Amino acid sequence: MREIKYEDIVKAVRDHIIYSGTNLSKDALAALNKAYEEEESPVCKEVLKQLLENADIAANEARPLCQDTGLAVFFVKVGEDLKVIGGTLKDAINEGTRKGYEEGYFRASTCVWNTRANLKDEIGYNLPAIIHFDLVAGDELEIEYAAKGGGSENVSRATVLPPAAGREGIVNFVKEVVSNAGPNPCPPIIVGVGIGGTFEKAAISSKHALFRTVGTTNEDATLEDMEEELMLKLNNLGIGAMGMGGRETVLGVHIEANPCHIASLPVSVNVQCHSSRHTSFKL
Amino acid sequence: MSKTYHLTTPLSDEDVVQLKVGDIVYLSGIIYTARDAAHKKLIDLMDEGKELPFDVKGSVIYFVGPTPPKPGDPIGSAGPTTSYRMDSYSPRLINEMGQKGMIGKGKRNQEVIDACVKSKAIYFGATGGAGALLARQIKSAEVIAYPELGPEAIRRLEVVDFPLTVVNDTYGDDLYKIGRAKYEIKD
Numbered sequence: 001m002r003e004i005k006y007e008d009i010v011k012a013v014r015d016h017i018i019y020s021g022t023n024l025s026k027d028a029l030a031a032l033n034k035a036y037e038e039e040e041s042p043v044c045k046e047v048l049k050q051l052l053e054n055a056d057i058a059a060n061e062a063r064p065l066c067q068d069t070g071l072a073v074f075f076v077k078v079g080e081d082l083k084v085i086g087g088t089l090k091d092a093i094n095e096g097t098r099k100g101y102e103e104g105y106f107r108a109s110t111c112v113w114n115t116r117a118n119l120k121d122e123i124g125y126n127l128p129a130i131i132h133f134d135l136v137a138g139d140e141l142e143i144e145y146a147a148k149g150g151g152s153e154n155v156s157r158a159t160v161l162p163p164a165a166g167r168e169g170i171v172n173f174v175k176e177v178v179s180n181a182g183p184n185p186c187p188p189i190i191v192g193v194g195i196g197g198t199f200e201k202a203a204i205s206s207k208h209a210l211f212r213t214v215g216t217t218n219e220d221a222t223l224e225d226m227e228e229e230l231m232l233k234l235n236n237l238g239i240g241a242m243g244m245g246g247r248e249t250v251l252g253v254h255i256e257a258n259p260c261h262i263a264s265l266p267v268s269v270n271v272q273c274h275s276s277r278h279t280s281f282k283l
Numbered sequence: 284m285s286k287t288y289h290l291t292t293p294l295s296d297e298d299v300v301q302l303k304v305g306d307i308v309y310l311s312g313i314i315y316t317a318r319d320a321a322h323k324k325l326i327d328l329m330d331e332g333k334e335l336p337f338d339v340k341g342s343v344i345y346f347v348g349p350t351p352p353k354p355g356d357p358i359g360s361a362g363p364t365t366s367y368r369m370d371s372y373s374p375r376l377i378n379e380m381g382q383k384g385m386i387g388k389g390k391r392n393q394e395v396i397d398a399c400v401k402s403k404a405i406y407f408g409a410t411g412g413a414g415a416l417l418a419r420q421i422k423s424a425e426v427i428a429y430p431e432l433g434p435e436a437i438r439r440l441e442v443v444d445f446p447l448t449v450v451n452d453t454y455g456d457d458l459y460k461i462g463r464a465k466y467e468i469k470d
Contacts, residue, residue: 041462043448046307050410050446051410051412051413054412054413054414057416057419058360058415061415063414064350064360064414066360066362066412066413067347067349067434068362069350105351106351107350107359109348118434150364150365151365151388151389182390182463183389183408183459184365184367184388184390186388186411186412233470236467237463238464240462242388243389243459243462243463244305244448244459245461245463246462246466
């Protein structure tokens, strides 16, 4: 049984939150650069130029890339032969989140669902974090983190299609979601698609798909083909950067698929804005 | 072809009627921040016939909830939030109180577009996710109402050459529709 200290997890989570909130991830930066080079629309090219400048300023001055520093979302793989000393793993991740958001001068964006009162004054800074745990073999701790903003989350949708809808039904649903979203989620966007499983499994898969490195291809040939088709169709919508009309609407389409019930075809589309703040690390 | 303008608040009818969708505006002067929670309070004050915490006539309201400032800075990162959440409030501020400009990102509904035509106001888009860049154009910030709302409090900002694009003008046009139609490729 390997032991890991509570405070080491807190510090790692804190540091990664601050770094990724102020330094745009390399994959998103490369994708934005490519979009800037290839964009034909002058107004969208100017927007993309501002986004690249913004990334420079944020990194050089250690400022949040965006004022919406999001809710903290984690996917955590916990080795069954690992033990946390000095506290629980969940508490450590929440404490690291609190410190990261507070000490990074990030915005506390968590509120009570009905009164809308900010939870900063009740249970801490931007808590609770959204944490998805998975138990795995071995003695390692692997943490994937992303800051998830509200604008892109607000346009995300899930449904359960009839199995007969098939691949075409999925493609049309994704297209409908992105088309209806238009300028609102801060395009150019990354589109996470979760297929199969149950209703909530599809939604969680669509979230996890956003954590994949932009610019990588899917290991599954069928899904890779669907991703390419969707990239083309979504960029053809003409939405462009910040919705002002242009060619570069989507930086990446990432699909995760699961086996599902013989009666169902769940599909979820989770949208990430261009400010894709994500990272992963092992402890 | 889009034109570039340098304007200073408060804005007049003459300032706004010259603007067309797609034009670039560098805005200077005093602007006020408010998101949906603050808008609701402003509308409640109007319903009660009370005075609003700032002079809305000719004003520009920026839909933003900034990050906390670092020590020595006037404000933290401060890019626009999605504007549709203000759609049920903006028309009354425009039609009844003379608000002349809104800064945000994303689509507005027909009521807002109609108010922009009827009472001559502009919806400006700022670049979402460029919070660090936009904060550089904000020279001072002061909370003037509803501090309990935290990032959603109403702030008085002094801005210099704040970069904006005209999304909805006083002629009923919508850059999101026009721009997209120009680049859309049908299946």
